Amino acid sequence: MNLKRSYLFVPATSTRMFEKALASEADCIIFDLEDAVAISEKQEARERAKNFLINNQPNKDVLIRINDVSTTFWREDLEAAIGAGACGVIVPKAESAISMKILCEAALINLERLKRDLHSFVVLPLIETARGVQFAYEIAAAHYLIRRLAFGSIDYSLDVNCELTEEGTELLYARSQVVNGSKAAGIGSPIDSVYPDLGNDSGLINESLRARRLGFKAKLAIHPKQLQSIHEIFSPNQKEMEDALEIVQAFEAAEQEGVASIAVRNKLVDYPVYKKAKALLQSTGL
Structure with a gap:
């Protein structure tokens, strides 16, 4: 089965954590250089992730969540991801087609310089603001390196000042926009947001079911204990x-x-x- 149902975040703060994540049942692993890393540790975390990938041969897809394009870190993050052989990057707070085009063209330059296959690398914008939701289609259609969108509900709820509930009705519009934008742009079905309550498996299952019914075909995860439920929901029975x-x-x-x-x-x-x-x-x- 070649389904990409789960994307497990792991902070780029420990090689031991990389190893544990890769040993998990996750379909894809995301080395996180953004939210999980303090500003003072950004460079060290980048080098740690890069060196780990260079010196190991992961048995599954590894992506790197870089810092967003409004920061001074994203270009070096992108270069490190490509140089280390990562299969792609997650781009947080994606809000415009222009910024995604700039990032994707920068990726192509580095891929060509390192003589990597231009189709061996993907860019996955993370839609997690009102502006990102508003321009989901334009972002999805911005460049051929963009193969899927991902949705970030926690940052989105903070941006629009809504209250996250178990029923999830407050996210229906945003999720639908991300799905519709993806399909209109002709890219793959999107990846749903993380579920933050590690002690509430029934809540994770219910949220995953809602997302699947709307058209999401995968989910972000923050702990290996969430993977079994995610796989059950996003796999055909x-x-x-x-x-x-x-x-x-x-x-x-x-x-x-x-x-x-x-x-x-x-x-x-x-x-x-x-x-x-x-x-x-x-x-x-x-």
Whole structure:
């Protein structure tokens, strides 16, 4: 299964923490140079993350969350990520297409200089402000290095001064904008925000279900104990797989006979339904 369902943050403050994160069940790891690192420790954390990646061969995708483009740190963070062989960067507080284009073009220059494959590196903007939500489509469409968006609910709630609740209705508009902007731009389905309450697994499950229903296909995590629930929610279950396979087989057989609208278990199946089922099977390698 090649699904990227979980992205686990790990502070760039300890090589031991890097090792523990890589040994976890997370699909992707994010070495964090931003919120988890004090300003006085930024340079040391950058070098620690870079040296670890250079001297090790991670068995899964590793991205680096750089500092945002309004700071003096982002260019060196980006250069270090590319030089160390990271598969991409998370860009916090993404708010405009222009800043994303500047960052992506800077990435291309470094990729070319180091003779890295230009398609081996991704940029994932983190939408976590009102301005970022407002321009989600423009950000998503800003450059071909941008493959997915991620949503940050905590910073977003602080920016718009809303109260985070278990029901999550206060985030419905923002989440929907991120999903719609991603799809309109033709990039992958977005990654949902972290769930901060490590002792509330039912809350994590409920939030993950809401996000999946809206169109998110992955979630950020802050602790390995959250991964099992995230994977269960963002992985197709056995029944979904069996239904998708039945739809694809029945529709393709009908299509050979010149029919493009059939019923499977008393439900209409036409091209949109077929394409959705086909995409589900392909996402799992079938």
